[in-house]
Amino acid sequence: MKFRSALILILVILVADQTLKFWIKTHMYMQEEFNVIGHWFRIHFIENEGMAYGISFGGEWGKVLLTLFRLVAVVIGFFFLKKLVRERYHKGLIICGALILAGAMGNLIDSLFYGLLFSAGGYSELARFLPPGGGYAGFLHGRVVDMLYFPLYEGYLPRWIPFKGGDYFIFFQPVFNIADASISVGVIAILLFQKRFFHRHRGS
Structure with a gap:
């Protein structure tokens, strides 16, 4: 798999991620939701200060450290992904690496820039893009937008x-x-197929 193909996959995921987040931020109130498929797949708008799936981490300084960690991880991730391609590792491992890197970049963009680009919004006011008075927070202090909710069972x-x-x-x-x-998806696939993935592929 070529490095350019991995970059295209990363770009597609980033565009999908950021497009949906932008729409949610500017069209929905906090905690607003609607059903997509029955009651088990919903769009439910929340924001979080921390890690994936709404896990928090260490308050204000924890937020800054987490954002900086994401930034360093993304930079290292690009070099590591290029190494995987150059050394001809299994295509599946390269795809998984691209998925993980794209996900890290998607949430990093929120943390770096959303505080600067959007007004706060809330339960009775929609967030505005590039508000005249400036955003709701400074650089590194943006909140991550979440919306995919799958309550497969309630009772x-x-x-x-x-x-x-x-x-x-x-x-x-x-x-x-x-x-x-x-x-x-990237992490789970690597764990499931690690024996197949972690060798160099000599084919075309």
């Missing part, structure tokens, strides 16, 4: 289940975005 657990029996339960509860999904 009360049977009482015979230890500890949680009778509790109301939602599976799958985290809200995420295309970038998160891209990272997850």
Whole structure:
């Protein structure tokens, strides 16, 4: 697989991720949602200060450190991806590397620039792009936009289940975005096919 092909895949994922996030930011109120397929696939708008799937990390300084870490990881990721291509590793590993790198870049863009580019928005006001008074936060302090919600099951657990029996339960509860999904698919595929992926491919 050529490095240019990997870059095209990264660009396609970034465009999809950022286009959806831009639309969500400028067309939906915080916590607003609508059904896409039944009740189990919804668009649900939230923002988070931290990592994938809404996991938080260390307050204000944690946010800055996480953003800087993402930036360093993306830079290193490009060099590592180029190395995989140059040394002719398995095409699947290169694709997975591109997926992970694209996902990291997608959330990095939010963290770096969204605070500068958008007004805060909220529960009763839509966010505006390039507002006259400036954005809601400074450089490195943007919030990551999440919207994909798949509550595949909602209901009360049977009482015979230890500890949680009778509790109301939602599976799958985290809200995420295309970038998160891209990272997850890449990582899971590498774990599943690592024996096949981690060797150099000498074919064409």
